[in-house]
Amino acid sequence: MSTLDVVRVIVPERSYRNELRAIKIVWLRELIRTRKDRLGMVTSLVQPLLFLFVLGSGLGSTTFIYPGILCMSVMFTAIFSAATIVWDREFGFLREMMVAPVRRSSIVIGKCLGGATVASLQGVILIVLAPLADVSYSVPLVLGIFGLMLLLSFAMTAFGVMLAVRIKQMQSFMRLTQMLIMPMFFISGALFPVTELPGWLAFLNRLDPITYAVDPMRRLVLGGDTPGVTWFGWPVPAGLEVLMIAVLGLIMLAIAVWEFSDTE
Amino acid sequence: MCLQSLYVYSHMIEVNDLRKAFGDVEAVRGVSFSVAAGEVFGFLGPNGAGKTTTINMLCTLAKPTSGSATVAGHDVASERDDVRRHIGLVFQDPTLDGHLTAGQNLKLHAELYGVPSELVAPRMEQVLTMVGLMDRRGHEVKTFSGGMRRRLEIARGLMHSPRVLFLDEPTIGLDPQTRSSIWRYIHELREREEITIFMTTHYMDEAEFCDRIAIMDQGQIVALDTPAALKAQVGADRIKIETEDDDAALEALHPYDAKRSEGGIAFYVPEGAQFVPRLFAELEVPITSVSVSRPSLDDVFMSFTGKTIRDAESAPDGNRMIMRAMTGRR
Numbered sequence: 001m002s003t004l005d006v007v008r009v010i011v012p013e014r015s016y017r018n019e020l021r022a023i024k025i026v027w028l029r030e031l032i033r034t035r036k037d038r039l040g041m042v043t044s045l046v047q048p049l050l051f052l053f054v055l056g057s058g059l060g061s062t063t064f065i066y067p068g069i070l071c072m073s074v075m076f077t078a079i080f081s082a083a084t085i086v087w088d089r090e091f092g093f094l095r096e097m098m099v100a101p102v103r104r105s106s107i108v109i110g111k112c113l114g115g116a117t118v119a120s121l122q123g124v125i126l127i128v129l130a131p132l133a134d135v136s137y138s139v140p141l142v143l144g145i146f147g148l149m150l151l152l153s154f155a156m157t158a159f160g161v162m163l164a165v166r167i168k169q170m171q172s173f174m175r176l177t178q179m180l181i182m183p184m185f186f187i188s189g190a191l192f193p194v195t196e197l198p199g200w201l202a203f204l205n206r207l208d209p210i211t212y213a214v215d216p217m218r219r220l221v222l223g224g225d226t227p228g229v230t231w232f233g234w235p236v237p238a239g240l241e242v243l244m245i246a247v248l249g250l251i252m253l254a255i256a257v258w259e260f261s262d263t264e
Numbered sequence: 265m266c267l268q269s270l271y272v273y274s275h276m277i278e279v280n281d282l283r284k285a286f287g288d289v290e291a292v293r294g295v296s297f298s299v300a301a302g303e304v305f306g307f308l309g310p311n312g313a314g315k316t317t318t319i320n321m322l323c324t325l326a327k328p329t330s331g332s333a334t335v336a337g338h339d340v341a342s343e344r345d346d347v348r349r350h351i352g353l354v355f356q357d358p359t360l361d362g363h364l365t366a367g368q369n370l371k372l373h374a375e376l377y378g379v380p381s382e383l384v385a386p387r388m389e390q391v392l393t394m395v396g397l398m399d400r401r402g403h404e405v406k407t408f409s410g411g412m413r414r415r416l417e418i419a420r421g422l423m424h425s426p427r428v429l430f431l432d433e434p435t436i437g438l439d440p441q442t443r444s445s446i447w448r449y450i451h452e453l454r455e456r457e458e459i460t461i462f463m464t465t466h467y468m469d470e471a472e473f474c475d476r477i478a479i480m481d482q483g484q485i486v487a488l489d490t491p492a493a494l495k496a497q498v499g500a501d502r503i504k505i506e507t508e509d510d511d512a513a514l515e516a517l518h519p520y521d522a523k524r525s526e527g528g529i530a531f532y533v534p535e536g537a538q539f540v541p542r543l544f545a546e547l548e549v550p551i552t553s554v555s556v557s558r559p560s561l562d563d564v565f566m567s568f569t570g571k572t573i574r575d576a577e578s579a580p581d582g583n584r585m586i587m588r589a590m591t592g593r594r
Contacts, residue, residue, distance in 0.1 A: 006456055007387040009379050009425040011349040018378035025375035033363050092359040099325060100376035101348035 014101065022102040023110040030081060030114025034121075041122065044080065048073040048126060052133060055191070066133040067217035068190025070126055070145065071152060071210065074119045075185065078153040079177050081115030082160025086173045105257040108161060112253060115157030116150055123149040135221055144220045151242065152213045155249030162256040184210045195227045206231065209248055212241040275334075276301045276428055276460040277322065282331035284317050291317040293483035294331065299460060299476075301427075304450070306474035307464040308565070314483040315464040316356065319432050322462070323353055336427045349377070352421030352429040356436060358413055362406035366397055366416050369405060370423055377424040391419035395449055411442035418449060422457075429453075431463040435470060447473055468561040477561075479568055486568040491561060498559040498567045501536030504528050505543070506553040513549045528553075532563075 012018060034041065052069045056062035088094040097107050127145055130137060160177065167173045187201070188210035197205060205211050206229065215229045216238040229236045277299035284292040292314040299305040307315045320326040322335055324344040332339065338346035360369050367388065374384045392398040395415035405413065414434065421429055431450075435443040447470070453459060463474070471477045471491060478488040487494055506528040507513040513529055514522055522531035533539045536556035544551060566572055 007383055007390050007425075008457075009383050009387055009423070011424045012378045012380075013349075014345055015378075021375050021378060025372050029361070029364070029372060032368065033361075036363055088361075091362070092355065092357045093361045095325075095355060096359040096361075096373070097376065099323060099348055099353055100373075101345045101378070102376055 011101065014103075019102055019106045022100065022106040023113065026097070026107055026110025027114040027117065030084070030111070030118055033084070034081075034118045044077055044122065045073070045125060047076065049129075051191075052126075052129075056133065059191075062133045063135060063222070064193075064218075065191050066130070066135055067221045068188070068214050070123060070149065071188070071190055071214050071217055072185055073126055074123050074149050074153045075156050075181060075210070077119035077122045078115050078156035079160040079181060081118050082111070082157050082164050083170065083173055083177070085111065085161055085164040086167055086170050089168065090170065104261045108253065108257045108260050111161055112154055112157045112256075115160070116154035119153035119156070120146065120149045123153075141220060145217065148213065148217050148220070148242070151245055151249065155209075155213075155245050155252065158249050158252040158256055162252045162259065165256060165259040184208055187211070188214045189229075190214045193227070194229055205229075209245065212236075212244050216241045275299070276303070277305070277333070277335050277462060279318075279322070279333040280331055282318065282321060282333050283329045284314075284321060284326060285329045291483055292321070295478075295480075295483075295485050296331075297478055297485060297488055299462060301460055302454065302458065303475045304454060304461045304463070304473065306471050306477040307462075307480055308466065308468070308471045308477050308561070309464075309480035310466055313480040315480055316432055318480075319430055319462070319464060323351055323430050324348060349424075350427045352424065352426035354414070354417045354421045354429070354431045354434055356433045358417065360405045360413055360416060360420075363404065365402050365404050366392070366408070367401040369416065370420050373420050373423050379424050387423060387425070391422045394422075394452065395419045396445075411438050411445075414438060414442070414446065415449070418446065422453070425457065426459065428460045428462060431461065433464055433466070435465070435467065443467075443470075468565070471561050479565060481569045487564070494561070494564045495559045498532075498564050500532035500534055500559065500563075501539075502530060502532055502557045502559065502563055503536055503539065503543070504530045504555045504557070505551050507547075508550045508552060513547065513551075516547055516549065 048069050051072065052062060052066065056065050056069075059065070085094065088097070098104070100107075124146070127142060135141075163176060164173060167176065187204050187208045189197075189205055190210070194202070194205050194211065194215075211229055215236070218226055219228055219238055227235075228238070229241070275298045277297075279298065280296050281294045282292060282296070283290065283294050295314075295318060307318065309315050317326065321328050322333055322340060324340050324347050328341060332341070334340065335347045336350035338350070340347050361372070364372065370388050370391070371384065374388070379387065388401075389398065392401055395418055397412065397416055397419065400408070400412070405416065408416065418431075418434065421431075434450075435446050438446070450461060450473070454461065465471055474491065476488065476490050477494065478485045479494075480486070487497070489497070504525065505513070510524065510529055514524070517529065517531055520531040520533060522529050524530075536558075540554060540556060543554070562572060
């Protein structure tokens with residue numbers, strides 16, 4: 001091959017188009033990696049199914065906890081997706097992304113969108129299983145559930161990335177997230193009604209952000225006949241709950257971006 | 265535009281009193297040098313000498329504590345993105361995604377660097393062919409050997425036609441055959457593409473391939489020139505003898521500053537070949553073997569730092585503290 005044949009690339013200056021390309025490829029990488037990890041997909045379904053059918057049947061309320069289990073599945077998958085940042089750091093790949101001439105925010109956004117997509121696709125399997133939990137399909141129901149799952153998984157991935165930027169070891173990350181996620185999940189009322197709680201638990205429940213993801217999901221699945229979350233007797237509208245999750249997600253995304261830009 | 269690029273091409277890298285401290289430990293203690301376009305420039309020094317820290321500052325991965333540096337005409341501190349667009353990097357530690365195929369790794373790189381879509385495929389073919397991995401394009405990287413991964417990293421670093429390619433210890437931990445093939449790529453590369461190569465190594469024999477080398481020790485450049493000029497500066501041949509009574513021989517050779525070395529005695533004289541007959545005639549201790557060697561880069565390193573590169577690596581001095589300070593930081 002002679003010198004004349006050399007394909008010469010000129011790297012363009014920073015532009016929104018390039019940032020979009022970067023977001024897209026980071027997002028795509030998450031999907032490619034998930035597609036290859038079939039075992040991971042199967043194992044991450046075991047826990048939600050166990051909760052749904054064993055615990056649900058035991059308590060005699062599969063339908064009631066179904067929305068909570070949807071949230072649980074999404075939460076854990078999303079957090080695990082964020083954990084890949086810690087892997088990427090350990091295996092050096094993070095560096096390849098850090099030195100690229102793109103904004104760090106593009107990388108974080110791509111990562112969060114990737115985590116959200118993967119977690120929501122996982123959730124689709126649970127939506128398919130809805131009839132087994134005595135939930136009947138309707139188009140608005142399925143779209144609503146999927147939309148809520150996207151939102152929750154995006155917020156959860158942002159939360160995970162925010163933690164993952166600071167943590168250098170996988171084990172510490174796993175321990176920390178277990179310590180945070182399990183209480184958040186239990187307190188949220190994913191497994192029980194939140195109307196008749198003892199005072200201390202009701203207080204914690206109203207502070208737990210997951211409460212406001214589980215509640216609209218439950219209202220959607222169970223229809224109008226479920227008493228939702230109240231603040232001092234005032235029923236919190238589902239729209240406000242969704243807004244809270246969205247805003248929290250964006251705040252955590254902003255923190256994650258800021259932390260990420262700060263690391264050398 | 266013309267003047268601008270002329271300027272850029274005359275000094276691809278310019279470094280002025282660059283320093284980096286981690287807490288109390290200064291890893292890089294004021295280095296200055298410039299690298300011309302098209303040069304192969306090497307940083308030679310033991311582990312912990314500050315080579316990697318310097319390279320990290322030049323490729324915008326670490327912020328200098330003080331001093332300044334430009335790469336391809338852009339300031340590494342204030343124009344980070346402009347620097348990044350023009351450099352390719354091959355790190356000491358692997359930075360590939362093992363779950364992706366070789367092609368996917370390169371594609372990801374091309375997307376991150378904004379390589380025009382129509383050039384991605386031809387450029388990929390070119391760089392993969394160069395490192396002999398074209399037929400492995402569709403294989404997952406985790407199935408690759410260490411040498412193949414390093415070659416793939418070099419290919420990836422070239423995907424966006426960088427003006428400067430930084431190679432941090434590109435051949436470390438590789439077998440001699442792979443090492444020499446990597447050097448072959450580097451030579452091919454400079455013939456084919458307008459590229460400047462900045463590399464670090466602690467292999468003396470590899471430093472010989474560089475146009476110029478800077479010897480770094482304890483955060484400072486102690487010598488900088490072409491390998492030939494550096495050897496000429498040492499200007500002396502090394503004579504190594506083995507005798508029946510080393511103590512007496514050492515005493516007798518005291519004027520030549522003789523030292524014990526690897527089971528014998530070594531010292532330097534300007535004209536080795538002519539000195540040997542005198543040695544046999546005048547030294548009263550029986551000599552069992554003698555060897556004369558022209559100066560090597562090992563000798564150059566020795567004469568500038570007072571130790572061999574291996575000694576410098578095993579010395580329990582500031583190096584380890586720097587390492588500790590580096591790993592201890594957040």
